[in-house]
Amino acid sequence: MNAPTTKQFKDSDYKSDINPVWCPGCGDFHVLMSTTKALSSLGVPPENVAVISGIGCSSRIPAYTNCYGFHGVHGRSLALAAGLKVARPDLTVLAMSGDGDGFSIGGNHFLHACRRNIDMTYVVMDNRVYGMTKGQPSPTTEPDWDSALSPGGTGLSPFHPLVVALASGANFVAREFSGDIKGTAKTLVEAINHPGFSFVEILSPCVTFRPDEKEWKNTVHKAVVEPTDDPARAARRIMTDDGMNTGILYRGNRAPYRNKVTGKGSDPSVLEAMFEV
Amino acid sequence: MNTAKEALESISLAIIGSGGAGAMTAGGILLEAAGKSGWHGMMNRSVGPQIRGGEAAALLRFANHPVACMSETYDLLIAIDWKNANRFAAEMPLKSDGLIIADPSAGDVPVEVSGSGATIVEIPIKDLADSIPGGRENMIATGIAAGFIGLSVDHLMAVIAASLASKGEKAITASRACVELGMEYATKQKRTFTISHPRKLESGRWLITGNEAIGLGAIRGGVRFAAAYPITPATEVLEWLAPSLAEVGGALLQAEDELASINMAIGASYGGLPSITATSGPGLSLMLESLGLATAAEVPLVVVDVMRVGPSTGIATKSEQSDLNIAVYGMHGDAPHVVVAPLTVADCLYTAQWAVHLAEAMQVPVVVLSDQSLGQARVLMEKPANLAFFAKRKVWDDAGEQPYMRYAITADGVSPMALPGTAGGQYTADGLTHSPRGTPSTRSVDQESQMQKRHDKVANFEYGSHWGLIEGDGDTVILTWGSITGPAREAIRALAAEGINVKLVAMRLILPFPLDDLMASLEGAKRILVVEQNHTGQFFRHVKSHTDLPGEVRQFHRPGPHLIGAAEISRHIRDWVKS
Numbered sequence: 001m002n003a004p005t006t007k008q009f010k011d012s013d014y015k016s017d018i019n020p021v022w023c024p025g026c027g028d029f030h031v032l033m034s035t036t037k038a039l040s041s042l043g044v045p046p047e048n049v050a051v052i053s054g055i056g057c058s059s060r061i062p063a064y065t066n067c068y069g070f071h072g073v074h075g076r077s078l079a080l081a082a083g084l085k086v087a088r089p090d091l092t093v094l095a096m097s098g099d100g101d102g103f104s105i106g107g108n109h110f111l112h113a114c115r116r117n118i119d120m121t122y123v124v125m126d127n128r129v130y131g132m133t134k135g136q137p138s139p140t141t142e143p144d145w146d147s148a149l150s151p152g153g154t155g156l157s158p159f160h161p162l163v164v165a166l167a168s169g170a171n172f173v174a175r176e177f178s179g180d181i182k183g184t185a186k187t188l189v190e191a192i193n194h195p196g197f198s199f200v201e202i203l204s205p206c207v208t209f210r211p212d213e214k215e216w217k218n219t220v221h222k223a224v225v226e227p228t229d230d231p232a233r234a235a236r237r238i239m240t241d242d243g244m245n246t247g248i249l250y251r252g253n254r255a256p257y258r259n260k261v262t263g264k265g266s267d268p269s270v271l272e273a274m275f276e277v
Numbered sequence: 278m279n280t281a282k283e284a285l286e287s288i289s290l291a292i293i294g295s296g297g298a299g300a301m302t303a304g305g306i307l308l309e310a311a312g313k314s315g316w317h318g319m320m321n322r323s324v325g326p327q328i329r330g331g332e333a334a335a336l337l338r339f340a341n342h343p344v345a346c347m348s349e350t351y352d353l354l355i356a357i358d359w360k361n362a363n364r365f366a367a368e369m370p371l372k373s374d375g376l377i378i379a380d381p382s383a384g385d386v387p388v389e390v391s392g393s394g395a396t397i398v399e400i401p402i403k404d405l406a407d408s409i410p411g412g413r414e415n416m417i418a419t420g421i422a423a424g425f426i427g428l429s430v431d432h433l434m435a436v437i438a439a440s441l442a443s444k445g446e447k448a449i450t451a452s453r454a455c456v457e458l459g460m461e462y463a464t465k466q467k468r469t470f471t472i473s474h475p476r477k478l479e480s481g482r483w484l485i486t487g488n489e490a491i492g493l494g495a496i497r498g499g500v501r502f503a504a505a506y507p508i509t510p511a512t513e514v515l516e517w518l519a520p521s522l523a524e525v526g527g528a529l530l531q532a533e534d535e536l537a538s539i540n541m542a543i544g545a546s547y548g549g550l551p552s553i554t555a556t557s558g559p560g561l562s563l564m565l566e567s568l569g570l571a572t573a574a575e576v577p578l579v580v581v582d583v584m585r586v587g588p589s590t591g592i593a594t595k596s597e598q599s600d601l602n603i604a605v606y607g608m609h610g611d612a613p614h615v616v617v618a619p620l621t622v623a624d625c626l627y628t629a630q631w632a633v634h635l636a637e638a639m640q641v642p643v644v645v646l647s648d649q650s651l652g653q654a655r656v657l658m659e660k661p662a663n664l665a666f667f668a669k670r671k672v673w674d675d676a677g678e679q680p681y682m683r684y685a686i687t688a689d690g691v692s693p694m695a696l697p698g699t700a701g702g703q704y705t706a707d708g709l710t711h712s713p714r715g716t717p718s719t720r721s722v723d724q725e726s727q728m729q730k731r732h733d734k735v736a737n738f739e740y741g742s743h744w745g746l747i748e749g750d751g752d753t754v755i756l757t758w759g760s761i762t763g764p765a766r767e768a769i770r771a772l773a774a775e776g777i778n779v780k781l782v783a784m785r786l787i788l789p790f791p792l793d794d795l796m797a798s799l800e801g802a803k804r805i806l807v808v809e810q811n812h813t814g815q816f817f818r819h820v821k822s823h824t825d826l827p828g829e830v831r832q833f834h835r836p837g838p839h840l841i842g843a844a845e846i847s848r849h850i851r852d853w854v855k856s
Contacts (some may be wrong), residue, residue, distance in 0.1 A: 007738035018716055047700045050543070062705045063716065068697040070547055071704030071717075073570050079537035083544030083552070084697075086530050091697050098736070112533035146612045221443065261501055261550060265526025268496045274484040275493075277657065 011036040015045050016066045021057070026059050027204030027213075029179035031125050035094070036065065038188035042092075049092045052081040054106060054133045057132050058098035058125035058204065073104030078113040078122060083195075085120050089260045092192060093120040100130045103159050105140040110161075114168030117196040118257040121188070124161065124199075125178070127206035127213065135209035149171045163202050166231055166250055171196030173250040177220040178204040180246065187248055196256040203244070214273065216244070223247035282427050286475030287340040289348035290426070291369045292418050294357030296324070296333045299415030302715045304335025305655070306419055306436050311339050312482045312657040313432035319485040319622070319656045322369055324594055334365050339426065341472050343658065344629065345621050345763030346650075349842035351375055352470065353425055354390065355418045356383065357402060363389045367840070369538050371395040376468065378402075378421055383608045400462050409458065422461020427471030430460065487515035487625040487651035488555075491581055492521060494629030495553050499637065499668030500579065501527030502552040504541035506534055506560060509593040510649040511583035514555035535560040539567045539580065546576050547698040547706055551633055551668040555581035558600050559590065561644075565607045568642050572612040572731065574706040575684065575692070575706035577636040577670060581629070584648040586837040595838030596649035597761055599811035601819060604644045605788050611728060615639070618646040618759035620746055625651055628785060631743055634666035634736040639734050640691055648810075650840055651823040670694060682713040686726055690734025731826040736789050744784065744791035745798070751778035752803040752828070753854060755846065757817050758784040759806050767843035768850065774794040777854055787816075790823045803828040806849055812836040 014036035022028050039049060049067035053059035055074035062069025068091075072080045081095040095113075102110055102124045112124065128145075130136040136149040139159035146153055165173050172194040175185040184202060191198035203220065204211035223241075227248040228234050234250035286546040290674060294300040304320050311318045316339050338348050343680050351369045355378040355760045356362060366389035371377065375395035379386050380402040391397065400421060406412040416437075423433050432452060441449045460739045463469065485493075497502075499667045505515035519529040526548070532538035540561040546552040556564065561582045586592035604616045615635050619628035625647060638641040673681060675694035683704040685692045692713075695702025709717040710724050718724075739846045746762065748769070755765045762783040781800045784791070799805065805826050814834045820826065831848050833843065 045700065047703055048698055050548075050697050058377060061719075063707070066703055068695075068703050070544070070574070071705055071707045071709065072543070072574075074568050076536060076540040076567065079532065079540035080544035080547070082537075083502065083504060083530060083541030083546075084548045085544075086528050086541075087545035087550040087552070088548035088697060108533055109537055112537070220792075259523075259528050259530065261528045261545075262526045263501075266524050268493075268525050271493060271496065271521050271524060272483075275485045275489070276485050276660070277309055277482045 009040045009043060009045070011040045012189060014039045014066050016064055016196055018063050020064050021060055021102035024206045026057070026206040027127065027206070027250055028061065028125055029237070030178040030181050030203055031058070031062060031123070031184070031202050032064055034178070034184035035123070037181065037185035038192065041185065041189055042192060044092050048090070049094065052084065052093065052095045053260050054097045054101035055078045055132070056098040056101045058096065059101055063103055063271065075101050076109065077101065078106065078109040081120055082113060082116065082118050084091060085118050086259060087261050094123060094192070096125070098121045099124060099126040099128060099140045100138040103161055107139070110164070110170045112172040114165050114197055114199065116257050117169060117171055119190045119195055120210070121198045121200065123188070124201050125204040126161070126201050127204050127207045127210060129206050129211055131206050139255070163235060165199040166235050167240065169254065170199045171252040171254050171256070172198045172248070174248045176202045176246050177216060178202050179217050180220070183246065190248060194251060196252070196254055220244045222250060227251040229253055259275060283470040284470070285406060285470050286342070286473060287338060287344070287348065288353070288426055288470060288472060289338045289351045290353035290355065290422060291334050291336050291351055292355045292357070292422065293334040293362055293365055294352035294415065295360040298333065298334045298357045300333050300418070303415040303419040303422070304337050306433065306440060307337060307428065308655060308657065309484055310423070310428050310433040312484050313431050313435065316472050316797060317341065317343050319347060319654055321347055321650065321823045323365060329351060334369065336369060339472055339476050343569065344656070345766045346843060347840070349844045351456045354378065354395070354420070355421055356380070357414045357418055358383045359387055363387050363432065373781050376425070377513050377758065394838055398466055398771045405458050405462070406455060409451055409454045411447060412455045413452070416452045416455035417459040421463045423465070424460035424463025424806065425454065425469050427469065456737040483660050484655060485622070485658065486653060486655045487514060487619070487647055488490040488620040488653065488771040489517045490625035491555065491629045491647060491652070492517040493646065494626040495633055496521060496525060496581065497664070498630040498633030498666055499526065500553045500633055502542065502545035502550045503529045504532050504538040504545070504552070505529055506532045506538045506728065508557045508560050510585055510653050511555045511557045513579065513652065514581055514583065520762065536567070539564040542578055543567060544569050544574050546578055551577065551637055553579040553581065553633070555583065555595070557583050557585050557586045558603070562598060563604060566604070568614070568644070569608045569610060569612050570708040571642040572608065572614050572707045575640040575731065575802055576642070577634045577640050578642040579636050579645060580642060581645040581792060583646060583652040584646060592838050594649065595763060596840060597811055597837035598646070598648060598761065598809050599836065600646060601787065601811070601815040604646055605819060609698050612789065613732045614641055615643040615735060616646060617643060617785055618787055619651060620759065620762035620783050620785055622651050622654050622656040623661065624660055625829050627664060630664050630666045633668050635738070637668040637670045638691070639738055640670070640694060641735055646759055648760050658771070672696060673702050684711060684713045684714060684727060684730070689737065690730045740786055742792060744786040744794045746781065746783040747798050748781040749779060751780045752801055753778070753850060753851070754780045754782055754799060754802045754805045755808055756782045756799070756805050756820070757808045758787060762808060764841055764843040764846055765808060768846035770846050771843060771849055775851070777851065779850055787819070790819070796824065799827055805830045806853070806854060807832045808841065808846055809834045810837060811843050
């Protein structure tokens with residue numbers, strides 16, 4: 001056994017020197033800050049953290065951390081993260097992406113990641129718009145939001161990520177607002193510590209294509225209830241809220257996915273006996 | 278009554294029955310017993326799309342020499358029933374001096390079968406089974422087959438006892454009685470045959486399918502993680518790997534689709550574990566974008582494509598070599614990677630192990646193009662030697678160059694890879710064009726230098742003699758790749774007996790194209806027949822895009838599902854040489 005580490009980490013130990021591509025005022029800067037704050041308070045060495053993402057503005061986040069990172073293809077962050085965690089159970093694995101990446105092109109993986117319940121944390125920076133492609137409606141965009149791609153709005157009901165997460169079996173469901181850096185960091189610490197698949201939606205305004213979201217700082221409010229481990233109560237709570245309440249809304253106790261690489265096993269030659277005639 | 282058995286070099290037989298009748302079980306028992314007798318052999322299956330109640334046929338070939346493919350004509354056909362048999366008839370043409378074993382209670386022999394002119398022998402299979410408590414028709418059929426081909430009763434019983442051990446003594450006793458009864462009927466017949474001069478066992482014998490051999494080769498090469506999404510005819514690779522990886526301390530993760538499975542494998546490999554996934558054409562189509570990611574982010578990965586008839590859903594249960602184009606040219610952008618193809622069932626083990634070695638050594642995705650005719654065939658083979666291909670990744674540790682540059686330009690193009698958990702090695706793997714450090718970049722210097730580095734590491738690698746197989750000599754050459762190697766070998770064997778010498782050149786390395794090695798192997802060739810199983814001649818076009826071939830060149834290719842056989846190939850050569 002190694003002696004427990006006594007080294008204390010600062011938030012800045014988790015931040016790289018690369019300048020983000022994000023617009024000034026983007027909520028994702030705050031998500032980066034709350035993430036580094038959460039990791040330093042957990043005290044996990046940066047090299048033991050992997051930040052995995054897909055494609056989009058928010059998915060640029062791995063390179064802005066000083067952790068191991070993987071900026072993959074569009075929509076597949078959860079699959080990369082699942083493979084990594086099963087192969088390397090010793091690592092703290094965060095998948096971080098956006099509403100288009102996570103709920104549209106990556107929607108199927110979201111359902112199955114919740115079901116599979118691998119011990120990792122999924123953070124979705126939800127700004128209700130495709131930002132990197134300059135302003136198209138995402139699954140969480142309001143039906144009447146006008147854009148060049150969907151003039152007059154899509155007319156579609158927005159996707160409800162928290163309800164879907166709960167229905168699909170996520171073990172921890174929370175909503176936060178990027179501007180609340182301390183509160184978000186605190187929730188991220190709990191999400192990372194909670195066994196199984198933890199899902200945290202962070203409302204993260206897009207100041208460029210959704211300037212109306214600058215108002216979010218005035219409309220978000222803390223959930224006035226304690227987290228529940230009863231999915232039915234959690235579902236009712238989430239379905240009837242205004243989409244702007246923040247906090248930990250569900251904390252389940254389902255056992256995490258068991259299958260993992262142990263590195264301890266027989267020599268491959270034992271497999272040969274089954275072929276001998 | 279019983280006269281001396283005719284001794285043959287090779288015997289082919291088929292056992293047919295409706296799905297669930299147990300034809301495949303019977304075939305498996307016969308093949309294993311043959312292995313105990315020191316015979317060589319191979320079994321393939323012909324199944325319809327129905328899960329149960331459709332058609333099923335066990336196609337078997339026994340020989341006194343290693344067999345590389347199924348026969349094109351059959352000596353013996355045993356029908357448990359004739360339901361849907363008309364669908365099989367074209368796949369198992371009988372020799373005119375062949376035998377048809379038919380149960381009169383199952384109705385008339387269909388004209389598709391009787392039209393061969395083979396002799397019909399009536400044996401009441403169903404009544405015989407009913408005469409034994411717990412008796413089964415497929416066990417009667419097993420006994421009949423064993424009686425006709427002269428398999429040892431002791432070997433047969435040993436296999437049955439082992440395979441039915443979990444079902445209890447009663448089941449074993451019933452099966453023994455069935456087999457003995459079937460044998461008794463068969464040995465009464467006028468014409469029976471057996472294998473001449475079976476070779477002595479030396480290193481021991483294995484019974485293995487191509488799909489299992491892929492799995493074992495991968496684990497021997499160091500694979501400890503697999504991601505899986507089921508697809509015919511690749512599923513058995515994954516089903517074999519699931520318990521086997523657990524046994525050696527690894528893990529298999531079932532994915533929700535192929536978009537996920539390839540990314541799970543990439544994620545695990547990024548974490549330091551040699552990783553694999555297996556699929557067929559439709560799955561490979563879905564994986565292409567992420568195959569490009571593994572190429573750009575330089576993540577070692579093995580993707581096995583057990584090819585089936587395409588395009589689209591095609592014929593899931595039948596073989597074709599039509600994914601060469603997508604495997605070689607399918608990715609957008611310029612994406613240097615590696616494509617290899619196993620040549621025989623036994624070679625699946627060798628090629629899979631080599632593929633892991635290549636992927637890890639070059640930090641590149643390697644596509645393995647197997648196909649249904651290899652993957653689902655079960656063969657008796659000599660116990661394979663241990664190979665010296667092991668996963669050896671160039672890993673960075675803190676004694677390495679500082680500051681760490683993940684994509685540093687190096688002499689061989691391979692950059693040391695830091696594994697998560699290594700302090701000071703933190704980087705972000707990226708599919709975006711990146712600088713040596715890994716930082717996203719739009720500068721042409723980064724695009725050009727990283728592209729060149731990825732090209733060089735693959736192009737300059739020393740592939741050695743593993744690029745292909747050269748057998749025999751002569752100025753007439755069969756040039757082929759992958760699974761056609763088997764029938765090509767058999768064709769050359771038959772031609773040699775007629776005094777026509779033909780050289781075999783079979784390519785295992787498809788990409789990067791082994792131009793110099795291939796040209797050296799074709800030096801002095803006057804006739805080259807390029808053989809492959811697809812409609813457009815994908816392999817021929819691939820070769821032609823790199824070089825002109827010497828001498829006169831002809832092509833023989835056609836799509837599946839009907840496998841290209843040795844007799845067809847030898848006919849092409851014979852007609853050509855004699856013209």
